[in-house]
Amino acid sequence: MSQPDDAExxxxxxxxLRYGTGKxxxxxxxxxxxxxxxxxxxGASGAGKTSMLKLLYLAQRPSRGLIRMFGTDAITLPRxxxxxxxxxxxxxxxxxxxxxxxSAFDNVALPLRVAGVPERDIVKPVTDMLEWVGLGxxxxxxxxxxxxxxxxxxxxxxxxxxxxxxxxxxxxxxxVDPEMAVKLLRLxxxxxxxxxxxxxxxxxxxxxxxxxxxxxxxxxxxxxxxPTGALRYPPRRMASPPRPDVLGx
Amino acid sequence: xxxxxAINNALGADWRERTSAESRLLxxxxxxxxxxWVIAIMIGLTVVATASGLALRNTARAARADxxxxxxxxxxxxxxxxxxxxxxxxxxxxKSAPGVAEARLVPQKELxxxxxxxxxxxxxxxxxxxPVPALIDVRLSGSADANRLGALRQAxxxxxxxxxxxxxxxxxxxxxxxxxxxQWLAGGLIALLAFATxxxxxxxxRNALGNHRGTIEIVHMLGGTDAQIARIFQRSMAVDAAAGxxxxxxxxxxxxxxxxxxxxALGSGMMAAGGLAWSDWLAICCIPVGGVLLAVLxxxxxxxxxxxxxx
Numbered sequence: 418m419s420q421p422d423d424a425e426x427x428x429x430x431x432x433x434l435r436y437g438t439g440k441x442x443x444x445x446x447x448x449x450x451x452x453x454x455x456x457x458x459x460g461a462s463g464a465g466k467t468s469m470l471k472l473l474y475l476a477q478r479p480s481r482g483l484i485r486m487f488g489t490d491a492i493t494l495p496r497x498x499x500x501x502x503x504x505x506x507x508x509x510x511x512x513x514x515x516x517x518x519x520s521a522f523d524n525v526a527l528p529l530r531v532a533g534v535p536e537r538d539i540v541k542p543v544t545d546m547l548e549w550v551g552l553g554x555x556x557x558x559x560x561x562x563x564x565x566x567x568x569x570x571x572x573x574x575x576x577x578x579x580x581x582x583x584x585x586x587x588x589x590x591x592x593v594d595p596e597m598a599v600k601l602l603r604l605x606x607x608x609x610x611x612x613x614x615x616x617x618x619x620x621x622x623x624x625x626x627x628x629x630x631x632x633x634x635x636x637x638x639x640x641x642x643x644p645t646g647a648l649r650y651p652p653r654r655m656a657s658p659p660r661p662d663v664l665g666x
Numbered sequence: 667x668x669x670x671x672a673i674n675n676a677l678g679a680d681w682r683e684r685t686s687a688e689s690r691l692l693x694x695x696x697x698x699x700x701x702x703w704v705i706a707i708m709i710g711l712t713v714v715a716t717a718s719g720l721a722l723r724n725t726a727r728a729a730r731a732d733x734x735x736x737x738x739x740x741x742x743x744x745x746x747x748x749x750x751x752x753x754x755x756x757x758x759x760x761k762s763a764p765g766v767a768e769a770r771l772v773p774q775k776e777l778x779x780x781x782x783x784x785x786x787x788x789x790x791x792x793x794x795x796x797p798v799p800a801l802i803d804v805r806l807s808g809s810a811d812a813n814r815l816g817a818l819r820q821a822x823x824x825x826x827x828x829x830x831x832x833x834x835x836x837x838x839x840x841x842x843x844x845x846x847x848x849q850w851l852a853g854g855l856i857a858l859l860a861f862a863t864x865x866x867x868x869x870x871x872r873n874a875l876g877n878h879r880g881t882i883e884i885v886h887m888l889g890g891t892d893a894q895i896a897r898i899f900q901r902s903m904a905v906d907a908a909a910g911x912x913x914x915x916x917x918x919x920x921x922x923x924x925x926x927x928x929x930x931a932l933g934s935g936m937m938a939a940g941g942l943a944w945s946d947w948l949a950i951c952c953i954p955v956g957g958v959l960l961a962v963l964x965x966x967x968x969x970x971x972x973x974x975x976x977x
Contacts, residue, residue, distance in 0.1 A: 475977070476887060476977065478977060496974070496977075497892075499977070500886075500889045500890060500891045501889070502889075503886070503887060503888065503889040504889030506889075508887060508888075514880070514883075514884050514887075515884075516881050516884055517880075517881075518881075527884075527885070528888045528889065531885060531888050531889050531890045531894065532889060575888075
């Protein structure tokens with residue numbers, strides 16, 4: 418099992434983000450994420466969690482500030498180098514973003530095919546992953562025929578199939594029952610133990626409490642606070658599960 | 667097994683696998699809708715325009731070659747005896763003039779046949795009362811330019827004062843100009859059709875990009891490159907353009923053949939010379955290939971340009 422190390426994987430320095438000419442949705446956000454750790458990003462609706470995740474998975478450039486990812490300045494990163502960075506990320510979108518005309522199998526296989534993995538090396542891991550998320554018998558089903566929870570599991574399977582360096586998940590257990598939520602969380606933990614940095618945005622305090630090893634960042638009206646000392650260096654571990662009022666969730 | 671076939675097999679398998687995997691990223695066959703039909707029409711019209719342009723070029727070339735060194739000497743005199751005397755004197759002078767390859771006095775029978783459509787030969791026509799000039803058909807060894815015509819006039823001045831000398835090419839100059847203008851028209855039509863094809867493919871590509879924007883964003887977010895996405899559109903466009911190109915070629919060839927038959931039935935010597943050579947047909951067969959390349963290149967550039975606007 419790999420241990421968390423102190424290698425910086427993401428660094429935000431005074432990052433601000435506004436859409437068009439609107440007011441800033443993120444203001445003066447500064448933090449560092451370290452390799453192999455498990456982070457929760459929490460905050461009320463509209464606090465800017467999804468916007469921050471968009472910056473993390475390189476779907477958006479900030480309006481100001483500096484972002485360094487995998488040791489490289491992500492702001493000035495040439496466009497042609499973005500795909501290489503994105504292949505090191507796994508993303509679970511809040512709205513799943515499954516490709517509607519592809520089966521569950523093909524959706525999960527998508528990151529591997531995009532990365533040019535030979536077809537013979539795709540079938541087994543994708544089948545195993547679908548089995549693991551409980552969709553082994555639904556591999557040929559298209560997203561429209563899957564329930565919300567099933568679509569979410571496909572989205573999660575797609576995000577983790579390529580063993581990314583960093584997994585970014587936006588409310589990944591919002592549509593699944595508690596039992597499946599815990600199971601998916603265990604999958605994230607397993608991935609984390611293999612060295613993947615995990616960032617999960619969630620409102621669910623119970624979910625956060627199930628991962629005592631995790632570090633917590635809280636967004637409040639676009640500003641980042643550090644209720645548990647996660648952003649200090651070295652990060653402070655929680656002695657006990659955080660209280661819901663501390664998380665503001 | 668030698669190494670080359672092995673490498674070829676490996677490359678082929680890799681390419682097939684990559685192509686197959688990429689083709690699954692977007693639904694194939696729904697990218698461009700009526701695109702094959704539109705391209706078929708464009709290619710069909712281009713084939714007809716090209717064939718017409720080539721036929722006109724061939725007609726002009728054949729006619730120009732026929733009359734390039736031709737000179738007509740007319741002895742215009744009202745008195746038949748004097749006219750015949752001057753004609754014979756002019757013929758003798760022409761035969762000994764430098765640069766003249768051949769000189770022939772057109773026989774009276776041929777002259778009668780030439781004027782027959784206008785004057786007729788049946789009883790009651792007063793053919794003999796008309797002062798029809800004597801004609802000498804001259805072939806020069808080179809082209810009949812102004813200097814050579816001047817030299818001929820000089821040689822005939824004393825011996826046949828009633829002689830009028832004209833280059834045959836000058837009579838056909840307006841015809842050549844008209845043919846030349848039609849060739850430009852054909853070229854302009856081909857350029858317009860190419861432009862219309864580009865515009866159609868551009869619109870189809872943008873439409874397809876719009877329809878699949880969600881999927882493209884996902885593929886981008888998963889690390890798909892612009893080149894990968896562009897290849898999917900290129901491949902779809904190539905299939906559409908190839909299908910349309912073959913259909914258009916067949917359509918164009920049928921129309922061209924029918925037009926060719928119609929013109930051949932006119933029985934005109936000039937039109938008969940406007941047939942298409944095998945090299946012309948080869949050029950026409952290359953039109954669908956050009957169409958496919960144009961469509962693929964347009965699709966690629968359109969898609970890449972649109973993708974560059976995404977992060």
